[in-house]
Amino acid sequence: MSSRKIRAAGAALAFGVAVSGCALSGTGGGEGAAGDAAQEVASGEVTGEVSLQTWALKPTFTDYVQGVIDGFEEEYPGTEVTWLDQPGDGYSEKVLSQAAAGELPDVTNLPPDFALPLAREGQLMELTAVDDELEATYVAGGLEAYRYRGIEGTYGYPWYLTTDVNYWNTDMLEAGGLDADALPTDLDGLLEQARTMKEESGEYLMSRTPGLGDFAAMGVEILDEDGTEFTFNTPEAAALLDVYRDAYAEKLLPKDVLTDTYLGNSQLFTEGKVAWSTGGGNFIDGVIESNPSLDGKIVPSEAFGTPPMYVQGVSVSANTENPAAAVALARWVTNAANQEAFSQEVPGIFPSTLESQENPDFTESDGTPQGDAKVLAFTSLAGAEVLQPVEVTEAMATVVKQQIAAAVAGDVTSAEALDVAVEECNKLLADQ
Amino acid sequence: MGTTNAAPRTPATAPPPTRVTARTGARGFSTISPRETVVRYGLMVLVVFLTIGPFLWQLSTSLKGAAEDVYTRTPSFLPTSPTLEHYVTAFQAVPILDFAGNSVVVAALVVGGNVVGATLAGYALARLRFRGSRLVMAAILFTLLLPGEATLVAQYLTIRQLGLADTLLGVALPGMVGMINVLLMRTAFVAIPKELDEAAIVDGANAFQRFWRIGVPNVKGMIAVITIFAFIGAWDDFLWPLIVLTTPDRFTLTVGLQYLSGVFTNNPRIVAAGTMIAFIPIVAFFAVLQRYFFRGVDEGAIKG
Structure with missing residues (x-):
């Protein structure tokens, strides 16, 4: 259902732009x-x-x-x-x-x-x-x-x-031998605590794969200045994917983060299946509305790296x-x-x-x-930035997601996956 | 639903010796071992669960109390403190009955258009010989290939030029003769033995008499099928009514129920209640028509 909807949106979007282009050729929206x-x-x-x-x-x-x-x-x-x-x-x-x-x-x-x-x-x-x-x-x-x-x-x-901040399920942290007063502040800390939790209670802390936003948050340029070419196939981005690939191999992430059944870390967090999620400033209200039993068991902390705006x-x-x-x-x-x-x-x-x-x-x-x-x-x-360029369409996001999933699963090397993703995205960009 | 669709005409060609209904038909061929029975029922239960599982989950969500968790580690289907308050909230938050009334108008137009239009067109393509009939068939097949989304904006511009933007007729018009329904009706008419028609011609019946007295009585089952398809299609459609309609008073139910899930407010229980309210008429409609739906399966063309 959702993939059909996305395709529908894409088709309608492309067509709508084409039609509006024709309809307006006479009026001109230029400088005059x-x-x-x-x-x-x-x-x-x-x-x-x-x-x-x-x-x-x-x-x-x-x-x-x-x-x-x-x-x-x-x-x-x-x-x-x-x-x-x-x-x-x-x-x-x-x-x-x-x-x-x-x-x-x-x-x-x-x-x-x-x-x-x-x-x-x-x-x-x-x-x-x-x-x-x-x-x-x-x-x-x-x-x-x-x-x-x-x-x-x-x-x-x-x-x-x-913007997004981090949310933690204190009950699960405690059961996993972790301290809600010593929350991780970066990816390394997160991995370490995920490992502890996995050993102590067998539960998951992390439940997401990285995306363009994560690359941008590390300072990787996603799209060049003219908006004509994607540039996120850098060694830094590949290194981040490697970190996630190793974490996945170590079973620090639930298996289905790479499949279509993945509902997103916020949904898994609401269900009490993972202890960490990101979300906006009002995310906590929505979670408690859905699952009142989580009231009082959620603490927020600052996002890792540059927060998204x-x-x-x-x-x-x-x-x-x-x-x-x-x-x-x-x-x-x-x-x-x-x-x-x-x-x-x-x-x-x-x-x-x-x-x-x-x-x-x-x-x-x-x-x-x-x-x-x-x-x-x-x-x-105050320090937030728009991380994912708005030029990234639904179709491009899908390509990137697929390639990242392949890299995290270990099917291809991270550098290869990023090269393919950049190439495909550039094609899609050129077709617009 | 899928199987009845393909099956309607088969019993006509091979009438079993004893009177056997479609449901128990399997027993007529051979007796099955107990083990096979278990396997069959097991598969059936599995499919039933897969099909109605999400529906049951929505139903149970809509009945869960505000203090109850909606998303649990293992989905729970039994609300511990069942309540109908979310239905009340949904009714109070949006004028559901007005929206439903608009949906009924659209659905009636679409069902009427399809029953009349698709039946007439299907008969013409199956039984009448006229210039360009092959061309018409080809055109119909090709339009089926076009995804509806691709023509959405062009369709809207057309409807707007007809002066039908923001009207219920504008919502209904593009769906009033569905090409797939024309094809279905054509298939049903083709399956009536030609001899019947020829006999009627000998008796001096004109085209319309043959259509009305020989064609239609033999395709009632298929008419029920397209009625249901047309109804569900019209009732469930979201994107097209959203694009055509601007005035909230004219919103159909699917569009209007969106008011229950705003950007910063999203109580899954109320949304689920709204979904159930939209769903009930479809169940009722199917329940009323299913008699004809399955009767179509039994009907043979040559009965005398």
Whole structure:
């Protein structure tokens, strides 16, 4: 089922881009258009109708979003916001078909990887031309996520940010002869403790194979600067794979991490089958909701190496009929006050605005593991980076996963696996 | 389901000497040893478990209390503190009945379209001789080869140009005559002995009379099959209605139930309850139709 879905998404994506390319060849989204937009935004009055599309926020956050919209309409009299909320599944297909039909909402919540194909096709407004305050308002990492290799400009206002921290099952640690106060802080420590646990209780600590994110976290360059060639087949990456291959041979990882039955370390963690998982600042709440018996048995700690940064943002349609109001709305949704209020609603997500970074609400824990996780996640964000380039498509990720699995299983050498993965990914990249 | 699909016409060609139903038919050929019985039942239980296991798990998840673990090391199917509160929550969180009503409209359109359209087309391809009939067959076969996802966006642009974006008719239209159903109906009509048709022609019956009085009565089983296929297809479809529909009031059940699993809120018990609510009509539909479904297996064409 899931692989069919992925293929479906891939096909729809490729086709959608092709179609939108044809549909728009007449309008042109180049620099001339950007210049016009800048003028319209600068001189245009913020009034009239404007549409906002969010992703799976109804019905839980209806009140919050409605409050933001009401505030906007009050701030700019004469504006009228139409709010659309799309269901969680199939969002990428929905957005692409909207774009192909030329009916992309004026302001749309798009994660960087969904925004990329639209930016390539000139469907999104380039924001540096219309807004001089970007750098002064948002954290650099958030903006960076909407700047793509090979395309000039910034294509989204950063909205909320998340990152991963480590989570540990204290019951399992104790049974495995480990101390929850002396958690591992790097891969070597992790391997050592996994070995202890394996010997003491026969349980697993680790349950994941490395990915592009892990390579990037070690400082390996994944994609070159122009975005034309993958470069992650380095000796450092191969060495990391070797470490995992040896760990797998030593049975420190469950067998099915390499097969399709693998549900992900967070699922295994929730089931109480492994003692370690990574997850966002609100991961702990979800686990306890599913399995209340884990309440009080989970402690968080900082991620190993460079923490990943996950960015959500809002983009403005290049074809909006009301550019001034659309840009104003995008700024409004992502302003510090609204973002801070949203982070209060959802523990574990954090504002991307610079002025919110000193807010004591995020830096002081209430003493619970949930509170600790939140603070840890927030403090990690300062050093977090977008690890996996957004140019990596589903198809590329699959190729990489397969090659890494082959290397970890010991079927091919790590260097060979990485060479094949790079070659295949470059082919896929060239075909786009 | 798969076997009945392939089987419908076989008893007609080899009527067994004694009256034997399809289910006990095996006994007519030879008696089986007790050991084989055990093996057969063992395999059957295994397949039943594999097929309905995930379903049972969803059902049990939807009934588990908030204080109960959903994911355990060994899956547990019996809730220790069963509750219906998640169904109540699901009903309160989203207007499920309105969504279900929309789904019913779409399903009715699709089922109606397929029963009428696929039956007529199948009969035409099986029994009528007209210019280009081979071409039509080839075209139908080729469209079957195209994955639906590949045409998704083009289909949406078409529906939009017809002015049907954000309407239930727009959701139903592309599925109203399924090519696979046309093929199934054609196969069913082909299996009716030609002699019956020829006799009717001698009696002076025109094409429509032959279709209505000889064709249709002999393919009721297959009509039940495509009805069920069309219903399930329309009821379960998610991506297409999601793309066509914009106004939440018009969402079908599969799309609307997505509201139960938001980005930061994902209570597996409520999601499971929503899944069960969407699933019940399919069970009911199949239960009502299964009589015809299996009767189609027994029906022979030449009965007199």
